[in-house]
Amino acid sequence: MHRRTRFLAFVPLLAMLAAAAHGQAVVWSPHAAYQGRQVNLGPTGARGWVHDQTIYVVAVQKGSPAEGVLAPGDAILGVNGRRFPKDEDPRVVLGNAITKSETEARGGRLDLLVQRDGKEESRTVRIRVMGSYSPTWPFACAKSARILREACAHLAVRQYPDGHVQGELGMDTMWAGPLLLASGEAKYLENARRAAYWLTAQDYATVGLNSWPAGYGGLCVAEYYLATGDRSVLPWLERLAKVLAAGQMRCGSWGHSAPWGGYGAVNQVGLTCMIALILTRECGVAVDDAAIQRSADFFRRYVDKGWVPYGDHPPWVGRSGNGKNALAAAAFELLGGEPEAVRYFARTVAASHPYREDGHTGSYFSFFWGPLAAIHAGDTALRTLLDHQTWYYDLARTWDGGVVNLPNPENLGGRTPGHYTWCGTRHTTGGMALFYALPGRRLRILGAPRSVFGASVPAPVAAARMLYDQRKWKELEAALARLAPDHKRFAGQLATAARLQRESVACALRDFHSSIAEGDAYRASELLKSLERRIGKDNPQLAAPQKLMAANEQWVEEGSKYYAAWSTLRDYTWQYWHYYGHRATDLLADVAPRAPRIWEPLVATAETEPQSWKAFQWGEAGAEPPAEDPAWAKVDGWQKSGFDDAAWDTLEAPLRNSRGKQPGWNSRHILLRRSFTLDAPAPSHLLLLLKNGKEYASDVYLNGVLVARVVRGEHPRRYARVPLADQAAALLKQGENLIAVHCRKDAAGGRLLDVGLLGARPR
Secondary structure (H helix, E strand, O other), X not given: OOHHHHHHHOHHHHHHHXXXXXXXXOXXXXXXXXXXXXXXXXXXXXXXXXXXXXXXXXXXXXXXXXXXOEOOOOEEEEEOOEEOOOOOOHHHHHHHHHHHHOXXXXXXXXXXXXXXXXXXXXXXEEOOOOOOOOOOOOOOOHHHHHHXXXXXXXXXXXEOOOOOEOOHXXXXXXXXXXXXXXXXXXXXXXXXXXXXXXXXXXXXOOOOOOHHHHHHHHHHHHHHHHHHOOHHHHHHHHXXXXXXXXXXXXXXXXXXXXXXXXXXXXXXXXHHHHHHHHHHHHOOOOOOHHHHHHHHHHHHOOOOOOEOOOOOOOOEOOOOHHHHHHHHHHHHHHHOOOHHHHHHHHHHHHOOHHHOOOOOOOOHHHHHHHHHHHHHHOHHHHHHHHHOOHHHHHHHEOOOOOEOOOOOXXXXXXXXXXXXXXXXXXXXXXXXXXXXXXXHOOOHHHOOOOOOOOOOOOHHHHHHHXXXXXXXXXXXXXHHHHOOHHHHHHHHHHHHHHHHHHHHHHHHHHHHHHHHHOOOHHHHHHHHHHHHHXXXXXXXXXXXXXXXXXXXXXXXXXXXXHHHHHHHHHHHHHOOOOHHHHHHHHHHOOOOOOOOOOOEEEEOOOOOOOEEEEEEEXXXXXXXXXXXOHHHHHHOOOOOOOOOXXXXXXXXXXXXXXXXXXXXXXXXXXXXXXXXXXXXXXXXXXXXXXXXXXXXXXXEEEOXXXXXXXXXXXXXXXXEEEEOOHHHHOOOOOEEEEEEEEEEEOOOOOOOEEEEEEEEOOO
């Protein structure tokens, strides 16, 4: 019997198994044990296998919205009051339902018709409200912007301290780097920088399949340089340009490896190598122009003839080409001067929406590059492509911010293992989410104009760029103001790059101090090395961190071993067909190695500058007041937001015994109140900072609720770091909040009192 016939003959058995008792071991598909053959069911946290008009649940992630609602063995028959129609793909129906459920109108309610134990019942999965897509998404679209931010955060968690994202040949790092860079956010610029630095420590001249990491690695590092002007990466790009040119085949494409070894051309990676050479040349690096020309001649042959084929073959007809036409459009756009080629390749991509899932080993590159090319075909063509694929993108998103490529028919049929799905969101999020960054146009492959850090700029711009290289920010600001109107675009690029560099250094320093405070000296050391490379070891900003790092140097090796162990376990998961790979996958699932939280100040301490508190005090220091102290009657409800504290004193922190100099804390009891505003949703974790002596006792309230009682503080020169329970974070809200403190002195003296609050979100 033919293999596909045997596969279909198995289907009736699956239908019978679907009605089996819940909880029993059930084989839903010949391949369902492999995550690469399971369909992600959007941000529910569940995965399934689809047959006819039913979605069979095969896995539910712990902590996800589907946990406790769905279970392996459930059969989903419909969604939001509608059974899956016989003539429609259930994935499309579910994906569109998720899109609607994430709107404010639906409030995140996803109602599923589920068959369990032979009975049909309605079950509701509460997914997060993401809002509605705008008519021009991802442009002018708040939902798209939020998806981009969450995808970047998802990858930042999974990045190791040395900058790499665990994956085969470093590809995960090469795909994550451009997305983090394209976010335009300073806190992710440090992640992109460490990714680029890790790549520049690799040598791809001798490894197997080296055209892949050389092509995508060169693209990533070149985009990083063009966005930041970080000259420390240029020597690596110079070496890579030689490797790429030497590895090119005579036809003008590249094979899996260089030298090619007889396999033949592989145009998916060949086009990537071509783009890497073009971008490297834009960086001002000497490149073999003849190699670029050979590539252009080779791929130009397919204009007006069909789809770019797998290798040195006749053009394909009626297929999406697994991203190759999209890559060709991007390559010729970067090359310049060939609008006909760009327009042709872009239009074929925009018209391919009915079969975007076609592709050898999976459709990852079709979704990676497709929108980046279709934008060159015009607004209408781009809308046609994206609006037909809205369901796919919402079904591909995970509950924790990742975006995974869905298995395609080749994977489900068993020919290939569904590698892009199997390896998880860290493998695919960088490419799948990149088109959400199109509105920012911060990368050349996203339509950014030629960079001010490129090979050739006018003399006044070059002079300003030198000030940027020297980090002379005030002089740079003055030089930019003097530039002629014709150079304003360059001035804007330099101003943005300077701002992001300063802000990213500040973010990295916060991360450094958080890592030290939480005991991760290895992570701190990697952050410090990245900063030293970027702004110089002798930079005054790094003097204190370097001293702190020296005091913690003995713990770096232990931390290195910890992360190396995680990396080794991850390596086993790539061998998923092997016993050890199965065991490692079962152990790790999609868990990332624990990284320190980055704490942001919600209520600042006086460590950097004085902070004002409303204060009320009474009682003689060192003496206990009467049990029925009348002072309490005056302050009933003092810890709540509605209390009127207009008559209270205003004191500056840190509080201390005034000793007759300025208003201070001279009594036994003091009540403190201070409001603070959250511009974003409340964080999920809180850390109380408290500086007081061991003879103090402090009660701390948030929005009227007692959250901490600290009987003895730490040394007066240090802050106690008191983690608060998760319930405390739930007390906060977006907008105005109140922190209130009651502190009691048990002895006279001039010890300090200062209070702060830090917040962090899951990493």
